[in-house]
Every structure is written in C-alpha cells, then in structure tokens.
Amino acid sequence: MFPTTPRDSDAWDEDVSREIARSAPGRSAAGFPAGDRHEDELGDDEDFEEEVRFVPVRRQLSIAIAGFAGLLGTGLILGAQTSGPDARLPYAIVVLGVQALFVLAFTMAIRPPAAGVVAGVCVAAAVVADYLAVTTRPASMLPLVYVLAAAFVTALIGQAVRARDRLQLRDSLGGTFVIVFGVLCFSLLLVLTRRPIGAQAMLVCLSAVGVSLLLAHVIDAIFPKPRIAPQVPRGATGVIVGAMIGTLTSAALGSVLVLPFTPAKGAIIGFVIAGIAGLVDLAVNFSEAGRSMAGDAPTFWVARHMQGPLGAFALSLPATYLLTVFMLS
Template sequence: MYPSTPPETGRDSWPETGRDSWPENRTGPAGPHRAPDPRGRPAGPDPRSPLDGPRGPEASRHGAGARSGDGHRSVDGHRSGDGARGIDGPRPDGEVDGDLDGEEELPPVPVRRLLSVAIAGFAALLGVGLIFGAQTAGPGARLPFAVVVFGVQLLFVLAWTMAMRPPALPLVGGVAVAVAVAADAAAVLPQIAALAPLGYVAAGGFLLGVLGQLVRRADRARVTESLGATLFIVVGVVAFGTLIVLSRIPKGTQAIFVCLTAAAVALAVARATDAVLPWPRLAPQVPRGAAGVVIGAMLGTLAAGILGSYLVAFTPTSGALVGLVAAAAAALADLAVGYAEAGRLMAGEPPTMWVARHMQGPLGGFALAAPAAYAMSVFFL
C-alpha cells in the first residue's frame, strides 16, 4: 500500500479499502473526497460518482485490466480481450467480412454434339443455296436470285422475331416482310445498281415500325424495346438485298462466290469443331469453344484464297483478303448470337422456339457477311 498524503497538507488520507470516484470537478489524479458529515458519518467517496474502481497510484495497477484487460469490462461497457470483438477483431461466427465471397454460379451449359453438327449442316446448305442462286443470275435475269434471297430473308425474319420477341411481334414481323419485298424490288428494278434505294427502304421501314408502335396503346410502355428489335431486323433484311446489288456489278458474282464460300466454310467448320473439340470454353453459359471460331475463320480464309487462284477477277492474295473479312464477320456474328441467347436465359426470360433459336447464328452470320462482301468488292476490286 502506498503512503497517504501527509497530515500537514490538510487533506484526508487515502482509505486502505473502499471505492473512489472521478467527480466532474476533478483537478488531480486522486480527486477530492466528500467532506465529513456533521452528523458523524465518516468521509468517503462521493456517491454521485458514475464510475467505480481504485484510485490514485493503485489505479495504475488496475487501469489496464479495468479498461482493456483480459476478460474485464472497459469504460464504455464493452467486453475486450481474448474472444471479444474489437475494432479490427474477428466477427461473430457465421458473419462474413464485406461482400459475399462469391455468388452462386450457374452450372455450365453442356455442348450438344448432334445439335452442333445439325447447325453446321444448315449453315453449309444456306451458303450453297445463296452461291448457286447468284450463279443463276444473269444480266437480264435477276429475279431468280431475288427469289432465293427473299426466301432467306423470310427465314431471318422468322428466327429473329421469335428470338427477340418484341412487344408488338406481329407488327414487327409484318413490317420486316414488307421491307424485304421492297428491298429486293429496289435492288432489281433500278437501271443502275446502287445501295441508295436500299437505304431509303430501310429508313422507310423503320419509320413505319415507329408509327405502328405509337398507334398501339397496349405496347407503348415498351416502345424502346420494340423499336430496337424493329431496327435490327429491318437492317438485317436489307443487308441480304446487297447481294442482289452486288450481282449486278462487274465481278460481283465472283465476289459473292468467294465471300459466301468463306463464310459458309467458317460457320460450318466452327460448329463441327464444337461437336468434336469445344475447347477452351468462351463462357460457361455459351456452348461454344474458341478453337472452332479460330479454325473456322482460318479455313474460310484458306478456301477463299484457293478460289482466288482460279478466278479471273481475283488473285490468291485478294481472294484471301476478301475471304478473311467475310469469314471473320460471319463467325463473330454467329458467336454473338450465342452470347445474346445466354444473356436472355440468365435474365430469366423463357427460351425461344427451338428451331428459330438455332437458326439465328448462321442467318446472322450471312446477314453480316453480305454487306462485308459488297464493301470489299467495291473498295478492293
């Protein structure tokens, strides 16, 4: 026990036992004691003190334990020490720091080999039909090729409207079919082959879709979604009409032969490779492999280069260059369709019609390869 204050100072000595306090008017490390009661009660700690505990030098021995020692209660009333939660201490059982470690991942979509082979066959047949249709077109006989293109346009409208399911589906489908007829007529009838009439048809079809959407009050709330679907389908339909315009210019038929062959080979090989070697997976929800896309584009370019060595209007280099653009465009469009379908399924939307869903990729690939073939022919041939 430490010695108390000397008596000559006029202050009471420290009690050997008892409880002390920290009053509000404390001026020293010990704090004043209560004055002796006139009725004879001994002096002691102030009962108004909010805290208890040893005072003076003895507090230095108990301060650490009273505030943050093992198993003691601190000034603010919280437990601290072993097993307690401090500012940076462990959280209670079952509680995880920050965000969750990871959301529950969806199981990967399996690759259906027979389906991949079937889609590869459809892409090959589609390419053969367009190529042979272009070969039947002559200077005064564009109508047979226009009929072939119109059939492909109808398949495109059916597949993409059923896949995108815009709010006013009959209206969007009807406008797309009307645009297909007008685009083919605009490609066949003018005396001079040009893309300007096709641009006017596309703008008019989109404007017609906007007006039809605004008239329908039931679907006006989803007008943005419907207009986006209308624009996409109208542009795709008009893109096939560029093949008719390309068949009317010099070297156009040979360009169609080279470009569509490259696109068909790229699509068919990519899908067939997915049936054998779908690796590495580009995404767990997309049943496609990177090997198929790369090999398909390479073989499509090779096929175009070989054809370029036999055609009068091409060389192996120009054929490979034109074929590379067409093959890459078709392969990437087909791959983008897979990602779009996976996004719709992950968003909770019901799957589309089985046939339309698997026709989308090849149709979208040829729809993108057609204007690419026209652009390469005009700029490089």
C-alpha cells in the same frame, strides 16, 4: 426473483442475451447482422452456382447447325452463279425465302413490342427492296438505304400505337433495327448479281462465310475447347480454325478466278468476311445465354438454332458489297 446460485445466474444471463439478440432490428438470432455471411453463406453459394451454370455442348445439334449453314451458303452461291440478266426472278424468290426465315428467327428471339407489326413491316420492306435491287438502274445500294429508313420508322410507329408497347419502345430500338437491317442486307445479293464481278465476289465471300461456320460448328461437336464461357456452348478452337480455313478458301478461290482477283485480295476479303461471320454467330450464342440467365422464356428451338447462320450471312453482306466496290472495281 433474482438468481441465487452461480448456475442460475449463468442461465439467466444467457436468456437475457438471447432476448436482446432477437429484439434487435436487423440482427439474426446468433447476434450477427441479418444479411451477414454467417447466416446466408450457404444460400448465396447455391444461388451463384445456379446462376453461372455450365451448359454442355450438344454434338448432334452442332452438326445440324453446321449442315444448315453449309446448305444456306450453297444455295445462295448456286443461285447467284445461275442468275442472269433475264433470269433474276428465281434468285429473287430464293432470297425472299431466306429473308422470311430471318424475320421469323429474329422476331421470335428478340421479341420486340408489337412483334407482328414489326414482322409484317420487314416482309413488306423485303419485297420492295428486292424489287428495287432488280430493277433500279444503275445497280446501287442507295435505294435499299431509303427502304431501310422508311421501314425502321414505320416499325417504330407501329410499336407506338398501343400504350403497353410504348413502354418498351425505348429499350427495343436496337433489336428492332437489327431485324430491319438484317432483312434488307440480303437484298444486296440481288444488287451484286448485277455488277460486273459481283457473282465472283459473292462466290468468294459466301464461301468464306459458309466454310467458316460449317467448320466452327463441326469442331464444336468434336473438340469444344477451350470453352469461351460456361453458359455458351461454343469452343474457341472452332471459331478460330473456322475463320482461318474460311480465309484460306477465299485465297484459293482468288488464285483461280480472273482479274482483278488475286490470292492476296482473296485472303484479305476472306479474313474480313469470315471474321465478321464468326463474331456474329458467336454473338447470337451470347445473346441467347443472356436471355436464359435473365429468366426469359427460351426461343422456339428451330428459330433459336437458325439465328446464328442467318445473322452471320446477313451482316457479312454489307462488308461484301463495300469490298467489291472499293477493292475489286
């Protein structure tokens, strides 16, 4: 019953030790704690490598985004320059089309609760805001603020109708506000066309945005280094050079336009506007990377790639309006 030889004694001790290790709660068969590095080291490394994966830059996609940004800026600039006191309706239709694209792209990306309600409220608010921007006398941003508040409250009420949507309401406040705010920012284009130097100010600011975004994505297609983050297919060189050339473009336009424009004022305006546009465009890429890492379903590819330029133009317009009012009036 008991071991009688040294060999039998060693084997018996080894069996007893193995049984104790197996029966001890929270310990592995080797005697280490269950979550110890000795047991899970390989699996942790594989999970970490899978989570922080390197996303390559797709050159053709970067060129396509650059082209979309250039076309969007060109369309908005030409529409503003051809808009007159008796010919604002065609430009208002162009702006409404851009607003519809913004609603489509950001609603599909952010996915707020009751997304259909939010999209419908935003489109209706865009129509009302565009009408007020064209007809209100004197031309002012204040009516758009009222529309923004009413649209945001209406969207929240629509999200609170169903119990399933109410559970997500608190977490979606920021995303819902971004959608409503961005849509109504485009209505500022119509307000600026009615100000004495608004068309020239839009030429300077929208040129800075369009040039900075176009060059940033073209450079990403050629030289996407140094990478800003492994998960974000953007390079710091493109962002910085794009903002610098956008500023230079504004300074050059400021030197050829009539007073109150000067090269210095053009450079200051371009620096602010191009910087905002570049940061918004980059923030969209980080948001998409965050959704991918969280395991969320990817946004529809067309909406995903329109987000950056649309968001950059939209969120640079409040600064454009304020700089026009306080620096150039």
